[in-house]
Amino acid sequence: MPKSLVNYRVRHAFLVSYLLIVCTAAVLGASQLQTDPGSITVRFIIFGVIALILMVVGAIMGAVSKKRSASDIGEWNYRKSLLSIREYEKVLGRHEEDFKVFYDDTSSAGGCCCTISAAYLLYLALGIIPEGGIDASFWFTPAATLFIIIGYALLGLTSYGIGQHSVTFGVGDFFVAPDYRGLKHAKMLEDEEALYVKSLVKIGTQDDLQALFETEWRVYLDGQPDTVYIQLKVDKAHIYDYPYLVGIIVNGPDVVERTENLDIDTRFPGIVEYMSDEGVSVLVSRFDIPSDSAELEHEPNITAQEFRKLAKALARRLIKLSTE
Template structure:
């Protein structure tokens, strides 16, 4: 994927140069303070105060470096394709290889807190180490090596974390890939008897670059029109609890009721019938005991059996609606 004509890195280069200059300044100041500043707080300043400040400065510059990457707006040639889950994952792998460094990772805010603790701990260790006056080469060269290595490592860490946190200003272009329990369970529908499952992907092509504008899991009943669909939903109440929602537009009318079936799974299958205006809705889930000594778990094999069972019920309803 060639992103040269849609991403402008020119402003980022200026920010990165500021980062290099700031790192060199901190290293020089640290070396000078360590060797020429006579004060009882010297070790604390060099090993804890300056490193903390350097980490925060690097964090901010890394954040600014990401925001300095510019997306160049333009017209995209859009098209929709139907792909299997494995094909979609290959597309996402290529997409992440090309643009993964431009995603936002807001979870890295937590890393800032832990890094501050690590910086303080390493600084305290260096203070103790220096109190023993252990020489590696000579005092001056030792200070240059230790300060340069310590400051560089923590500065790069701060810069990388800061860079990962934000996203560039290109809402349309960079969409995070589908992940999580819902996608993982939906993927299990592929190959289930009676179900045609895959991904409906909207691609964009421009100047030799390709992006994914949208991706949606779609599941239909084989041999039936797309007005008959199956959707995967997952609730979380201490564990991942998947269930299926089957819909039939202008299906055979049903009464609001429930049925329990034994389908050779760990838990019995529960079907819930209802109407939503002209749409017949059948929700398939497992009847899991409310009280249990162990955490309930729905295996992928049982989930696939439930999906196949729902597919037969949806087909029966569709056939009833079109033969009556």
């Protein structure tokens, strides 16, 4: 994680402050317990009210500490590079090491909230229900104080962590997650004869930092100029990936808009859609998968063999069209 973009002093200050709050609450709870260990009301305040307040405060402080610890992203210098898959993976590895924290997925926070809520209810039940829980005589022993401290620490620090995971650093979409789905499908074409998979990337640098900002996957054809290539794209359709290919011929011939069915022996029929766009010949090649997933017997994961067949069929048509 780049220290120049994350202010760890702020995060540590918030954490230390919260630990002091937890320790203070534990001391107060233990002192309150000694006043009347046998009172369910006293134990409800200790294990219910105070514990809940600690959890709420912890979640708030955790979220605020993360927001406040993001430094100014500053000015970046950009360049574009054409990389092989191996070169891209090296750049990606460095990017993940430094910047993954900035695009953390916050969707898991909901599940964590359910877990911590269940733990809180269990802690409360053990504290106020002697029958089936902890015997009433336990509250007159020193171990009861330890029970309070451990419970407060676990519930409080877990809530603090949930608070941090429930928010992002607040830098918007500046640092975005890399295109993992594109990389997965690019590897499917990596060893295909006469096809050369490259990634056109936008790389940003700042001092000793290097970040990956944009990625466009391209497939170049053997014997063809760089103005003839295939773009590899992956959309998300329902719950599965939907890869497709866009053939490009810059300054290519005008083509009549039409759709051609491909005879490539795959589970789903392959098609090519022809069109022109301001002097660029465009051929979109994809699998004709039903839009309603309920019509499918199985999740339509496109195999590497099927994807290669689609790419080779498109490549042949691009080469033929570019020579016209």
